Amino acid sequence: MAIVAPSLLAANFLNLEKECKMLNESEADWFHLDVMDGSFVPNISYGPMIIEFMRRTTKKLFDVHLMIVEPEKYIEDFRKAGADQISVHIEACPHLHRNIQQIKSLGMKAGVAVNPHTPVSLLVDILQDVDLINLMTVNPGFGGQKFIPHSLSKIRELRKMIDTWNLPVLIEIDGGVTLENAGDIMAAGAHVLVAGNTVFKSADPKATISKLKTL
Numbered sequence: 001m002a003i004v005a006p007s008l009l010a011a012n013f014l015n016l017e018k019e020c021k022m023l024n025e026s027e028a029d030w031f032h033l034d035v036m037d038g039s040f041v042p043n044i045s046y047g048p049m050i051i052e053f054m055r056r057t058t059k060k061l062f063d064v065h066l067m068i069v070e071p072e073k074y075i076e077d078f079r080k081a082g083a084d085q086i087s088v089h090i091e092a093c094p095h096l097h098r099n100i101q102q103i104k105s106l107g108m109k110a111g112v113a114v115n116p117h118t119p120v121s122l123l124v125d126i127l128q129d130v131d132l133i134n135l136m137t138v139n140p141g142f143g144g145q146k147f148i149p150h151s152l153s154k155i156r157e158l159r160k161m162i163d164t165w166n167l168p169v170l171i172e173i174d175g176g177v178t179l180e181n182a183g184d185i186m187a188a189g190a191h192v193l194v195a196g197n198t199v200f201k202s203a204d205p206k207a208t209i210s211k212l213k214t215l
């Protein structure tokens with residue numbers, strides 16, 4: 001069964017408390033929180049202040065996806081705001097191993113996010129140090145984009161690496177996940193489905209979350 005992590009990027013921020021409560025009552029496993037800096041990605045979203053407010057609404061796991069340069073400057077702030085798990089981008093981190101150690105030293109789970117053009121083979125020497133790989137299946141920066149079909153073979157390849165080395169690493173798929181493609185994504189070897197528009201723009205978000213869990 002999939003771990004489902006709705007992305008709040010697609011939520012109605014005028015009713016953020018209501019959206020958080022809806023997720024809290026749903027079968028959603030994690031809150032996926034997208035942080036964008038307008039530098040690593042061409043968009044700006046929200047930071048620790050908003051996450052701190054959301055933290056008051058739920059005890060579910062906060063999965064923070066940092067799409068920012070120099071994440072080491074802010075990792076402690078996100079911990080204080082309530083992050084349980086933080087992913088940083090391999091493309092933004094020349095000292096990735098140090099960033100991972102920093103996240104872990106603050107008592108959080110650590111993940112690495114990879115852009116669509118980044119081969120999973122580049123993860124060979126970091127895979128044993130992380131809890132999660134966020135495979136981006138759209139170009140990071142915006143919700144509501146189309147899933148890049150080539151991603152399915154990347155999922156298979158990564159899953160093979162993880163199984164071969166018997167590592168406890170979760171594969172999280174982020175971008176363009178729908179009720180139509182979620183089955184193929186899970187069959188390719190994913191563990192976690194991030195879904196923004198598919199959840200928040202659906203007529204019945206809670207029912208959509210339940211469906212995603214079982215596809």
Ligand code: DX5
Nearest residue numbers: 007140141143144176196197
């Ligand atoms: C994109 C973000 C995603 C995004 C997914 O940069 O990392 O988490 O919110 O949104 P959907 O599911 O709408 O593609």
Ligand code: ZN
Nearest residue numbers: 034065174194
């Ligand atoms: Zn994300």
